[in-house]
Every structure is written in structure tokens, then in C-alpha cells.
Amino acid sequence: MTLPHGAxxxxxxxxxxxxxxxxxxxxxxxxxxxxQIILGNTYHLYLRPGHELIRSLGGxxxxxxxxxxxxxxxxxxxVFSLNELRKVTQDGVQFRSHLDGSxxxxxxxxxxxxxxxxxxDIAVAFDECTEYPADRARARxxxxxTLRWAAxxxxxxxxxxxxRPWDSTFEGATPSLFGIVQGGMYTDLRxxxxxxxxxxxxxxxxxxxxxVGEPRELTRxxxxxxxxxxPADKPRYVMGVGYPDEIxxxxxxxxxxxxxxxxxxxARHGLLFTxxxxxxxxxxxxxxDQGPPDPACGCMVCARYSRAYLRHLITAQEPLAAVLNxxxxxxxxxxxxxxVRAEIEDASPAK
RNA sequence: GCACAGGUGGCCGAGCGGUUAAUGGCAGCAGACUGUAAAUCUGCCGCUCCUUGGAGCUACGGAGGUUCGAAUCCUCCCCUGUGCA
Numbered sequence: 001m002t003l004p005h006g007a008x009x010x011x012x013x014x015x016x017x018x019x020x021x022x023x024x025x026x027x028x029x030x031x032x033x034x035x036q037i038i039l040g041n042t043y044h045l046y047l048r049p050g051h052e053l054i055r056s057l058g059g060x061x062x063x064x065x066x067x068x069x070x071x072x073x074x075x076x077x078x079v080f081s082l083n084e085l086r087k088v089t090q091d092g093v094q095f096r097s098h099l100d101g102s103x104x105x106x107x108x109x110x111x112x113x114x115x116x117x118x119x120x121d122i123a124v125a126f127d128e129c130t131e132y133p134a135d136r137a138r139a140r141x142x143x144x145x146t147l148r149w150a151a152x153x154x155x156x157x158x159x160x161x162x163x164r165p166w167d168s169t170f171e172g173a174t175p176s177l178f179g180i181v182q183g184g185m186y187t188d189l190r191x192x193x194x195x196x197x198x199x200x201x202x203x204x205x206x207x208x209x210x211x212v213g214e215p216r217e218l219t220r221x222x223x224x225x226x227x228x229x230x231p232a233d234k235p236r237y238v239m240g241v242g243y244p245d246e247i248x249x250x251x252x253x254x255x256x257x258x259x260x261x262x263x264x265x266x267a268r269h270g271l272l273f274t275x276x277x278x279x280x281x282x283x284x285x286x287x288x289d290q291g292p293p294d295p296a297c298g299c300m301v302c303a304r305y306s307r308a309y310l311r312h313l314i315t316a317q318e319p320l321a322a323v324l325n326x327x328x329x330x331x332x333x334x335x336x337x338x339x340v341r342a343e344i345e346d347a348s349p350a351k
Numbered sequence: 352g353c354a355c356a357g358g359u360g361g362c363c364g365a366g367c368g369g370u371u372a373a374u375g376g377c378a379g380c381a382g383a384c385u386g387u388a389a390a391u392c393u394g395c396c397g398c399u400c401c402u403u404g405g406a407g408c409u410a411c412g413g414a415g416g417u418u419c420g421a422a423u424c425c426u427c428c429c430c431u432g433u434g435c436a
Contacts, residue, residue: 077387264387271383
């Protein structure tokens with residue numbers, strides 16, 4: 001996949017950097033981990049520090065000193081998760097800032113303006129994420145809204161995408177906008193939504209509305225049922241997943257892109273993902289453990305620090321705990337994807 | 352030595368006659384976490400038993416006392432802090 005800020009090998013896992021920062025990890029270490037693309041968030045950056053400020057500073061890449069690719073989420077998920085502070089209308093969403101309670105309005109056009117101002121490589125249509133559980137009527141309604149907004153997002157994005165804050169690009173690639181499939185847990189609605197988005201001809205497609213509380217078999221089923229209705233020659237992105245075994249599984253099913261806060265958030269809470277399974281590094285049993293977090297991991301953390309030390313850091317509430325734990329979890333996720341890519345390459349007779 | 356103020360579960364600290372194994376916080380132990388309102392949230396946290404829910408025991412500096420009933424009231428003692436000698 002060729003983006004304005006470089007080529008990205010797929011399937012890829014994208015660390016989440018909501019507020020212009022993958023929490024606890026400086027950009028130069030993200031590069032050392034070989035993260036190829038990260039997420040930024042429209043809603044958060046619009047509120048603080050403000051997309052116009054970022055535009056005037058040369059765009060998000062320059063602002064945060066991240067030379068590689070960035071995908072920005074549209075704010076649709078925040079509208080969903082901030083449900084007590086929002087009001088959805090045909091035209092867009094009225095919501096209150098979680099920071100200071102001030103009122104704001106987001107429309108598909110506005111979301112595109114913000115994402116363009118940020119200068120993202122991949123923008124995402126402003127959607128209405130369907131909650132779980134949702135009855136059919138509710139899913140239908142949210143799907144219709146999402147489709148209407150997808151068309152408006154695309155029209156506005158295409159008309160203004162050249163207004164980005166940077167101009168030189170990698171191999172002439174231009175910013176792209178992905179459509180998002182909704183439809184709740186109803187496979188026929190998913191199919192319909194996919195088909196109608198494909199008619200609009202997006203350069204890539206996201207499957208949204210998953211990992212919102214549904215059982216994981218359902219997540220898998222919806223992905224499996226939706227994927228075949230999206231063109232295989234374009235990037236297919238499942239938003240907000242998952243555990244290490246899940247992302248590997250989905251990648252094998254044909255998903256090209258995934259993002260998830262799990263490795264970063266869990267790390268800050270002391271949960272490490274390893275080849276031996278989940279490790280709650282806060283547990284007393286690690287107090288005396290001189291071994292690396294994951295004996296099978298070659299990351300910069302495992303190469304150098306012990307479980308005992310990591311447990312001490314988080315117990316003592318040292319900020320370094322978050323840094324080291326996050327570095328390891330991201331390394332593990334990125335490694336997982338690297339292995340799946342190798343598998344896929346081996347299996348492909350063409351290459 | 353005198354005068355005040357105090358001594359509560361590992362620590363800090365509420366409670367000031369019954370509904371109190373005793374509010375909170377910290378520490379401790381465990382769990383959760385999926386397009387980040389998350390360095391967050393939840394549970395347990397005197398001891399011993401039956402593994403829901405309970406049962407018993409021991410507890411508010413010490414010893415007595417008042418009372419149907421005391422961490423809470425009274426007496427004496429011990430200890431700590433501050434002030435004055």
C-alpha cells in the first residue's frame with residue numbers, strides 16, 4: 001500500500017495515537033519498532049490543540065515529528081462513546097466537549113475539513129457507529145445515516161483534499177478517504193452497506209461497529225461475512241480490533257489493516273502480551289522473576305529488562321513502566337503481523 | 352511537675368451509647384481492559400470454619416466500673432504531642 005508518507009506493508013497493525021501521541025512512546029522509538037502507520041484522532045485534535053493550529057504548523061506529521069503514515073479516525077467513534085454528551089441529527093452531531101463541556105457540531109464536511117487540515121494519509125468517512133446490542137431497525141437507521149454521510153464525506157474530501165498542509169509525497173501518492181461499513185450484527189445489512197459503499201468507489205474500506213461489546217465469535221462472523229463484499233484489491237480495514245490471536249486470525253482471513261488501543265492501554269495497566277499468553281506483570285509472583293517478559297521476544301525491552309524490574313516499576317508507579325510495557329506490547333503486536341505477512345508470502349506462489 | 356490535646360484494624364484517619372468487624376484514604380492481593388473522556392475501573396482486604404449465604408471467635412492503649420447494651424460515659428493507670436514551669 002503506497003501512501004503519501006511511505007509504503008506500508010500489509011496486513012498491518014496500526015498503533016493508536018489519539019492525541020498526536022501513541023501514549024507513553026516517543027516517535028523515534030515507534031520508528032525503532034518499525035511501526036509503519038499510526039492513528040490520530042479527529043475529535044481529540046480538533047478540540048486540542050485545534051486542527052487549524054496543526055495546519056499552520058505544517059500538519060500533524062511535522063507537528064508530532066512523525067514522518068511515516070497517519071490514518072485519522074473521523075470522530076465517529078467518539079460520537080458513539082460519548083453518547084451522553086451527543087445528539088445525532090440528519091445533518092451531523094451536536095456534542096459537548098469532554099474537556100470543558102463546550103458545545104460543538106460535527107458534520108461529515110467538518111470532519112473532512114479537520115482531517116484534511118491535519119494532513120492525514122488516510123482519512124475516514126464520518127460514520128455513526130452502531131451500538132451493541134442494536135435491533136434491526138436501529139442498525140438499519142444507523143447504516144442509512146452512515147451511507148448518507150459517506151457520500152457527503154467523499155464529495156467534500158475529493159473537493160478539498162488538495163488543501164492539505166504538505167505537498168511533497170512518496171511516489172506521488174495522494175491522501176485517500178476510506179468508507180466505513182456499518183450494519184450492526186446483521187449480515188445482510190453489512191452486505192448491503194458494503195455494496196453501496198463499493199458503488200461509491202472508495203480507495204479503501206473499513207469495517208466499523210465491531211468490538212463494541214459483542215462476543216468475539218460474532219465479531220469474527222461479521223468480518224467473515226463482510227470481507228467478500230469488499231474488493232480484495234483495495235485495503236480492507238477492521239477498526240478497533242483486537243487481541244493478538246484475533247488480529248492474526250483476521251489478517252489470515254484477508255484483513256489488511258487493524259488498529260486497537262488494547263496493546264497500549266493494557267500495557268499502562270500492567271498487562272503484557274507474550275508468546276506464553278497474557279501476563280499481569282503486577283502480580284506478586286513476578287517480584288523475584290529475573291527472566292525477560294517474553295523469552296521468545298527479541299524486542300528492546302525483553303532484551304534488557306526483567307519481569308522483576310517491570311513489576312517494580314509499575315508497583316512504584318514509575319512512568320517508565322508505561323513506556324517499557326507499551327514498547328513491548330507494540331513490539332509483540334507488530335511482530336505478530338510480521339509473522340503473518342511472512343506466512344502469506346510463503347503461501348503465495350506468485351512471489 | 353502542672354495545663355491542654357490525643358491514643359481506633361499494616362499506616363493515616365472518621366465515628367463519640369445500640370442499625371459497628373467499625374465511613375474514607377493509603378498500602379497490599381487479584382481481576383478487567385478491543386476505531387483511548389482510561390498512568391483507568393472493579394472486587395477482596397481482623398482470624399477460623401462450612402466453598403451462595405452464613406457460623407463462631409477476637410477487636411478501638413491497659414485494668415476496673417456504669418448500662419439491657421460501650422470504641423463511644425465514669426475511675427485509676429500507662430503512653431504520645433504541644434504549652435507553661
